[in-house]
Amino acid sequence: MGGLKEVCCLLLVSTLFFTFCLPSAMAGKVLVFPVDGSHWINMKIIIEELHARGHKVTVVRTATSWYVKEESPHYKSITVTLPKGVIIEDEDFFVSFLSKMLEIQRGRGSPLAFIKFFWEMLSALGIFTGRQVSWQWRYLKNQTLMEELRSTHFDLALIDPGTPPGVLVAHKLGLPMVFNVRWITSGEGHFVVAPSPISYVPTSGFAASNQMTFGERVKNAGYYILNNCIDRFIVSPPYNALMTRYFGPDANFYHLLQGADLWLMRVDFVFEFPRPTMPNIVYIGGFQCRPAKPLPAELQQFVEGSGEHGVIIMSLGTLLKGLPAEITSEIAAAFAQLPQRVVWKHVGERPKNLGNNTLLVNWMPQNDLLGHPKTRLFVAHGGTNGVYESIYHGVPMLGLPLLFDQFENFLRLEVRGAAKAFDVSNLKSQDFLKAIKEVLHQPSYRENMQRLSRLHRDQPVHPLNNSIFWIEFVMRHKGAAHLRTESYKMPWYSYHSLDVIGFLLAVMLALFGAVILIMRLLCLRMCRRQKSKIE
Missing domain, CATH: 3.40.50.2000 (Glycogen Phosphorylase B;)
Structure with a gap:
């Protein structure tokens, strides 16, 4: 009996060892397009965990990157040199922008300050969008780079869509896409991929709770309309022009975003307000957190x-x-x-x-x-x-x-x-x-x-382990299309059922009209009979 217990213990220890200590049996090739700064800090944690499980990771970086190092034991890097006017990692740009914002905020409350605030925001957004589009264009036209990426036969692209060159490159290569995301070019990621009722979901840029007063809901609607106008007239046109050039006249940039297989959303509902979600959104808020180590x-x-x-x-x-x-x-x-x-x-x-x-x-x-x-x-x-x-x-x-x-x-x-x-x-x-x-x-x-x-x-699985599981899931199944809605391919009037509402209204009007017509005919017939009797 004692020998049986020893064998069982040995089997249990062996199972745990092979499950948690050895690299993944299906080691894959992962292409990573990160965003620099604080975004890289959490992307790096996922990369290190992927490397520990035996996956081969390749990171595409720019020569001017602040934090994404060219040499690393955890990944191979591909460095792209961009002209000075196209550099995204421009710290002086952010410092100057912050100074202007602080100056404007000192006059907060006045209509002039509000106009100045949005003028500076739109100007900065225009500059930033122009740089990103130029950056993407240089990626896509770089045949040497694209051929190198194509010949490596990656299994998956892991992308931070805060700056979206990786989205276009991954689409060009036909790779399954996993986003490590909270923010995209037009704001908070949920507003692109999940239903977002503005009656209780605060829109990007509006600091409000999910229990809004009537006045706050009016403001929320205003911010939502403003964000959509900015997206339609400032952000989208340069991207869609690039899409038309490389992917044809029917291509749409936001359709590429919405077509991602999986969204690893850096959100936890302990912090975020409750809201609608989708099957291909996995919540990993706080995945970078860990017990403290001794200080220097x-x-x-x-x-x-x-x-x-x-x-x-x-x-x-x-x-x-x-x-x-x-x-x-x-x-x-x-x-x-x-x-x-x-x-x-x-x-x-x-x-x-x-x-x-x-x-x-x-x-x-x-x-x-x-x-x-x-x-x-x-x-x-x-x-x-x-x-x-x-x-x-x-x-x-x-x-x-x-x-x-x-x-x-x-x-x-x-x-x-x-x-x-x-x-x-x-x-x-x-x-x-x-x-x-x-x-x-x-x-x-x-x-x-x-x-x-x-x-x-108090979670059954640590968010980092959860994120790795789903990345490997997409690799194993070469995508996760069964979790992704196809609603983004619908025309806007179909998405909001305006065509169905219009059809039902037409049917109701037709029925109502038919009833009125029948009643009028019956009335006329009765009047004729009475007239005949009188005569």
Whole structure:
């Protein structure tokens, strides 16, 4: 009997070993088109896991890339050199854009500020779209590159459609497509692939909850119409012109997006509002989160020296060099008045008023700091990676949203009582200090964030493992067409059943008309009979 138990234990251990420790039996070839900056941070995690399971990964990068390195043990790279005017990874562009946005936000509330805001947004979008289209055109016309990709016989294309050259290349090569996505060229990805009723689904660019008042629903409808106009008249035309040139007159760029086999959506409904979805959307929000590792010795010493007060960490992400000097000086002055120690990721001019309790660093192990027991607060701009890491470790946030979806991200946390957003454009040290103390000393912020953390962690499968399973699923079955709706091929009037409504109205009108006609005929007949009787 004891021998039987030993054999069973051995078989169980062997099964677990072959299941989790050995590379995937079906090693495939994966072509990756990433987006730089913070997007690359989470794409890299998926690439490393694919490599660990035996898959061969090839990453297409540009020579000017910030974070996508040419040499890596986890992937082979193909580097494409672009002319200066086509460079997407232009940090000065984002810094200049941020400065203009902050200046406009100082006059928030006035109609002129609103017009300026959208003018700058549309101008930046036009420049960015032009660069991307030029970038794609150079990819598609590069016969050497296309032949190299075609001869490798990839099994799948893994794409971040935030910048969409990979979508066109994958379509040209006839590869199944998996998106690692939250944002696409026209906004939040759900609005392209899933039903999105604007009565309770906040549209891209409008910071509102899913329980909107009548006035908010009116604004939401306005933003939805505006986004569609921007997409129709600014974003789509250059892409569709490119599509016509390389794929024929009937090709449509958004049909390519909607035709992706699988959408790995960087969303978790602990954070996102409930909304309709589709079978080919797999939710992997927080897949980059992991238990904290030990800190580097110098940083560990600084954190441990904070005593009972603990530490605050601050980071404004990867794309921006930093805030204007007058704002960073106000932030530094507020930090200097706190008993907590502060670890501040800051690149650029050293802020004035910097206190002895504040450590400036060019880089920080953000996940490991958030997981340290002495961390009390995370001051951040509201990028998705930082938000999910904060949720995972249960650390409340004070938000300094700057651009794009960061305002909406903090609105979602504020609704759940786990964070407080602060207007960085008019930041004064005493107001900022008051906001810090509110989040630090009101227990509800930490309690609510820890509740979100428990919900987020309570999953049957880790989101990273889930994402790898579905990537390998698409490889094994050479696509996942059975999960994808074909509704995007329908004309708009058919999609909204306007033709059916029109037909039913016509039938009802015809029946109503027939009834009226019959009644009139009967009335006339009766009148004639009565007339005949009288005569």
